[in-house]
Amino acid sequence: MDKNYPPREIEPRWQGFWEKQHTFKVSEESNQPKYYVLEMFPYPSGRIHMGHVRVYAIGDVIARFKRMRGYQVLHPMGWDAFGLPAENAAIKNKVPPAKWTDQNIAAMQDQMKALGLSFDWEREVATCKPEYYRWNQWLFIKMFERGLAYRKEATVNWCPDCATVLANEQVVEGLCWRCDSAVTQKALKQWFFRITDYAEELLSACDTLTGWPERVLTMQRNWIGKSQGVEVNFTLEDPSETLKIFTTRPDTLFGVSFMSIAAEHPLLPKIIAGRKEAPAVEAFVQNLLEQDLTVQTAVEQEKEGVFTGAYATNPLTGDKIPIWVANFVLMGYGTGIVMAVPAHDQRDFEFAQKYELPVKLVIQNETGDLALPLEAAHTDPTGTLVDSQQFSGLAPKSAQEKIMQYVEEKGLGKRETHYRLRDWGISRQRYWGTPIPMIYCENCGVVPVPESDLPIALPQDLPLGEGGNPLLKDENFLNTNCPKCNAPALRESDTMDTFVDSSWYFLRYASPKETEVPVNQGLANRWMPVDQYVGGIEHAVLHLLYARFFTKVVRDIGLINIDEPFSNLLTQGMVIKDGAKMSKSKGNVVDPNHLIQTYGADTARLFSLFAAPPEKDLEWSDDGVQGSFRFLQRVWRLVVAFAESQPALSSDPVDYSSTSTRVKNLRRLTHQTIKKVSSDIEEGYQFNTAIAALMSFYNGLSKDDADKAPSSAEALQHAAAFSQAINTLVILLSPFAPHLAESLWEILGKPASIMDVKWPDYDKSAILEESIEVVIQINGKVRHRFQAEAGTVDAVLQERALADPKTISWIDGKAIRKVFVIKGRLVNIVI
RNA sequence: GCGAGAGUGGCGGAAUGGUAGACGCGCCAGAUUUAGGAUCUGGUGGGAUUUCCUGUGGGGGUUCAAGUCCCCCCUCUCGUACCA
Incomplete structure (x- = not known):
């Protein structure tokens, strides 16, 4: 038999075996508990990279482990196959x-x-196939019917390079998330999903996602951005208008000394009409709107503004408040007009300093030493209200409530909750995506495609690369008849954002071949939610928020009865090399193919799990890969050598109740390893320490040899224990290095497949230590140790520690103040 | 600014408040080998050296006992931002 570990020979063989045996096909006909483990599906770029190896290795160990633990494991794979790279x-x-x-x-x-990888390939989906995207269209129509999909003209984010619209979530610091071009603004009629209808549930349900990393939840909460406050009506006399402002600090309403209005505010032209300030305001606005998003959102943007010439009345004080246009007021948040309280808001303070506007102190701090002129705004809501009429003397928190009540009672405004979250713009002016199934009829307006006409197939063989959306030029595609009145009508030529495709694919895996509805209700309810989702942190907002939204919509349509799609989320770190993320431009890419050719898949998997905990970035190391390979090589040799000289053992259970220390040590190591590896996998996916425990297990076994011809009772016990240790090593290693485990299992003379073997339980009596090492501390410092029998009572440990000659010399005649005994571990003597 | 996370040997990383550095890499020594590679054995935080001192970003604190808990500060990474 070959003494050397031959990955290139065994790996294809077992892969073929699993495929032929349908080892990973999951059936619904079982009363075993279900477990759904899912890794985020990839974009089919054509080559896998080390990041893929890592994420799929993580998911695969979980899947294989759960399967051996007796679960029916759904572990599917598919392709997020629409998108720009294919078009380019x-x-x-x-x-x-x-x-x-x-x-x-x-x-x-x-x-x-x-x-x-142990995927059930029979459930594979690809989002670019009509049998998948027809359900995007079906869901779109259901959402249209429920008012959740609507069309409006809006100023949208436009990427000139990709020649398409981007969702807010896809604009990163003013740049396109995909190509880094500067994003511009453009007015277009677009389809939107009303995700804001679900803002409150998406936010509050974050509290139920106890299996998600806190930072992902924080990012989602921040993105939704709920703020509660009050809208107050300021009044303008000439022209007669109501200017609504939104504030979360009604306790500062008496400190308003000016107002700021957004440059794009629709009321602005009316406010300045006919005033002498109008030309200056128009020039300012013009200048501001010409800046692109990168400049508008720049970090150190200087606050600038211009006076409109108009004054509004503060409804609480009756004061005349000058109205300014300011570059820091956003039209997209609140009402687009803010009240300015320079004494208690840092931005207003800076603005007031620059333009020498009055500052009015209305909250005195706790020490009572605030006085004008201020150095900076007093922004935290502590202290006491001053100069605030009947509210003076109140603490800011209670004043907020009382003033909101007052505002509502007097009809001066009302409480409002605002969200940062915007509706999701999903129209894309690109070819390679799901056609939006809508028809424009001159008589009937916007009409959805009838369900029976789905899918609206994407036409093949269109000329690409001539600029713009090729669907717009395809007469066959565009021209149709109105489903209502049968008059000639036009199809929508926009396609859907590819994030729509990935927002529900995890539901489709439950019934990938279902032809009546996107998800079979019974099967989806059986498998969902995903018990463990694994993917990159870069999807913390985009994909994960959209997927949660879609799950709730599909629930409300009545197809599933769950509220949240992913019970547990593991966000794995990046694979980096030489301190940077692997990328072609940096030239630090390691090709998984090369790795598999050189060392085999098991080494690639083992290394990517051993080198770092899953959440942390993984620093690539060629030497580390070698180390993982060497370990597998050693295990191979150990098991092969054992198999060749394996004594014939009876299959009867062996009685270990009375045996030698050597056998006890061997069994303790075996069972401690089972315990450690199981708990490391189950409690927080600590694969790195699980693998370390397996290495230690190997190290222990390699120092102990099986008896070739056991004759004595002790030798028989040892041979049985050693045989069990070898079997255990191979089983525990199988989720990490499945090919090697299969081959070794075969070499040990066991029937295939090791995948069907039950994960072992440890024997509590076998892991008990016989003797323990007790540490003696003097004043908390470790001084020496002694051996004691396990289970020695505290009083005896104390007695022995105190009687020890080394202890006596350390105490040196000083009085003992106190002694602490920690059961079976240490004795601390305080002198 | 705000939010989250991290800071431990030469490196990747381990440590339920109770022996800091498991495991791996690297390095050193030895064995084997014509040699190299591979493999095996032993050693490896630093400083002294026999029985000691010191050490987990810095400074305080709680405790018999702190990498771990509390307070302040520094550095780094990620996310996010004129959100009224």
Whole structure:
């Protein structure tokens, strides 16, 4: 038999075996508990990278472990296959996007299979297939019927390079999330999903997501951005208008000394009409609107503004308040007009300083030493209200409530809750996406495509790369008849944001071939929610928020009865090399194919799990890969050598109640390892320490040899214990290095497959220590140790510690003040 | 600014308030080998050296006992931002 570990020989063999045996096909006909583990599906770029290896290795260990623990495990894979790269590649290489995508899927599927990932490939989905995207269209129509999909003209984020609209979530610091071009603003008629209808539930349900990392929840909460406050009506006499402001600090209403209005505010032209200030205001506004988003959102943007010439009345004080246009007021948040309280808001303070506007102190701080002129705004809500009529003397918190009551009673305004979250713009002016299933009829207006006409298929073989959306030029696609009046009508030519595709794919895996509805109710309810979702932190807001939204919509349509899609979320770190994320431009990419060719898939998997805990970034190390390979090599040799000289043992259970220390040590190591590896996987996916425990297990076994021809009773016990240790090592290693485990299992003469073997339980009596090492501390410092029998009572440990000659010399005749005994661990003597 | 996380050997990383540095890499020594590689054995925080001192970003504190808990500060990473 070959003494050397031959990954290139065994890996393809077992991959073929699993495929032929349908080892990972999951059935619904079982009363075993279900477990749904899912890794975020990839974009089919054509090649997997180390980040993929890492995320799928994590998910695969979980899947294999749960399967051995007796769960029915759903572990599917698919392709997030619509999107711009296919279109760009098509233009460059003159290959249709569908063909390019199919080739990439085939190539990546081969690579995934070469990693030995335990996917149920019979459930594979690809979002670019009509049998998938027809359900995007179906869901869109249901959402349209429920008022959750609507069309409006809006100023939208436009990426000139991608020639399409972007959602707010896809604009990163004023740049396109995909290509880093500066995003501009454009007015277009667009389709939106009314995600804001779900803002409150999306926010409050964050509290139920106890299996999610806190930072992801924080990011979601911040993105939704709820703030509660009050809208107050300030009045303008000439022209007669009501100017609504929104504030979360009604306790500062008596300190308003000016107002700021957004440059795009629709009332602004009316306010300045006919005033001498109008030309200056118009010039200011013009200048501001010409800046692109990168400048508008720049960090150190200087606060600037210009006086409109108009004054509004503060309804609480009757004061005349000058109205300014200011560059820091956002039209998209609140009412687009803010009351300015320079004494208690830092931005207003800076603005007031620059333009020499009055500052009115209305909250005195706790020490009572605030006086004008202020150095900075007093912004935290502590202290006492002053100069605030009947509210003077109140603490800010209670004043907020009392003033809101007063405002509502007097009809001066009302309480409001605002969210930062905007509705999700999903129209894209691109070809390679799901056609939006709507028809424009001159008589009937906007009409949805009848369900029976779905899918509206994406036409093939359109000329790409001639600028703009090719669907707009395809007469066959565009021209249709109105489903209501049958008059000639036009189809919508926009396609959906690809994030729509990924917002419900996890539901589709429950019934991937269902032809009547997107998700089979019974099956979806059986499998959902996903018990463990694994993916990158970069989706903390975008994908995860949209997926939660869609889950709630599908629930409200009546297809599922769960509220949240993902019970537990694991966000794995990046794979980095030389301190930077692996990327082509940095030239620090490690190709998984090369790794698999050189060391095998099991080494690639083992290393990516061993080198760092899953949430942390993983620093790539060629030497570390070697180390993982060496470990597998050693295990291979140990098991092969054992198998060759394996004594024939009876299958009867062995009685270990009376045996030697050597056998007890061997069994203790075996069972302690079972305990450690199981709990490391189950409690927080600490794969790195689980693998370390397996290495220690190997180290212990390699120092102990099986007896070749056991004759005595002790030797028989030892041979049985050693045999069990070897079997255990192979079983515990199988989720991490499945090919190696299968081969070794075969070499040990066991029937295939090790995948069907039950994960072992540890024997509580076997892990008990016989003797313990007790540490003696003097004043908390470790001084020496002694051995004691396990279970020695505290009083005896104390007695022995105090009687020890070394202890006596350390105490040196001083009085003992106190002695602490920690059971079975240490004795601390305080002198 | 705000929010979250992190700071431990030469490196990746371990440590329910109770022996800091598990495991791996690297390095050192030895064995084997014609040699190299591979493999095996032993050692490896720093400083002294026999029985000691010191050490988890810095400074305080709580405790018999702190990498771990509390307070202040520094640095780094990620996210996010004129949100009224």
